[in-house]
Amino acid sequence: MLRKYSNSRTLGDNVRLGVLTAFSAGMVNIGSLLLFFSFSSNITGHYAILAAELVKGNLYQAAVVLGWIFLFFFGGFTSNMFVIHLNKKNTYIAHAIPLILEIICLIAVGTYGHFFYKETLAETEVMLALMLFAMGLQNGLTASISNFAVKTTHLTGATTDLGILFSMFTRKEYRNNKELKGKAILLASIASAYLAGAIVSGITYMHIGFRLFYVVSLFLVVVLFYDFYKLKLFRFLTNRRKKLAAKTIQINTHATFPTMQLKKETEKEAAVY
């Protein structure tokens, strides 16, 4: 999910990344609405609110919303900074750092909310600010590494694109277009996962409150470790293949030993990966 970059990503990579991160975003967004009465990823709405508050002369509220919008922007900025500056050194690390930062933000909100929250306005605003920064990080990362194919914290664009795609599918040549079908699958998966996350969040919030953010973090840890595990597995298989190859060379020096079987085994492992 995180190892590959831009055009080298498959539809499967994007769907896995999209579904897991959209589910988390749906949970965070509804969690923040239920706990703090404000969305944490609905930036279009925040722009509208900012304008409305300015018109009404509510400068305090306008400042708060402007700060939140800035933090969402800064989250996207930070994510992409890591991606473009560290990508050549280590792709996995470059893509994992924004996710680690997001997990830290969400765990901070969950822990503070669970143990220390006194329900003051300042606390509410700071925690919402952290969530907006986290959502900015996530959206920046997924959009950046998927060549802008995966955006998971809001669904305006996805819903528009789905509408366009479904209208295109009324013609046969577009229905048979694999790329368009793949895009529709990806967007539908993201929308469904977001909705599912929001529903799960709405139900679980009543029982677990702020611990909800630990659950969200768990999903992000899955995203993080899925690739880590694959990388480890890849290294393990490569090392094993090298050892087997070395053995084969050694055995080849003894003419009587059947080397073919070992070669076949090595080839099989390479094919599996």
Add this chain to the structure above:
Amino acid sequence: MKLWITYSAVFVIGIAAVLLLFNASANPEKAILGKWKETEWKFEKAIAFAADIAAASKTKTTQPEFSFHRAEDWEFLPGGLLRLKIAGKEEHLSWRIKGRGHVLQIQYGDNRIENYQLTVLENNRMVLNAESDMQARGIAQLIFERTKTDTYAQKIQ
């Protein structure tokens, strides 16, 4: 070097704009402190459901849903304490402001919670909107005026 200066300047300007706005405005948690007299309550969207609402308010079927039907004077004290005066008697509740400072949450002793949209909060006027989807179909609006004897806001400044 020039790029870093440009980026830093943009960030500093952004942060300064937010801080300036904060500085030029009153924190709703402080602005709300003091005594408020409920002067009027009405339902928005009244034209559409006038008959329903009139009937509901006359028979008081909506009464258990919101305090505004009963309380005349609201006194917001520091520390989240709300003193309601209802027909000469006092009731003590707790209050919180949530969201971006636009939601007033009132909690009763039995953990019942009421949420109001803090639509207007000026020096002498406050408007709360309570959405009721139970009996009366519409948005109930409560209008308050600050009681003149109040000095809380001045005291804390």
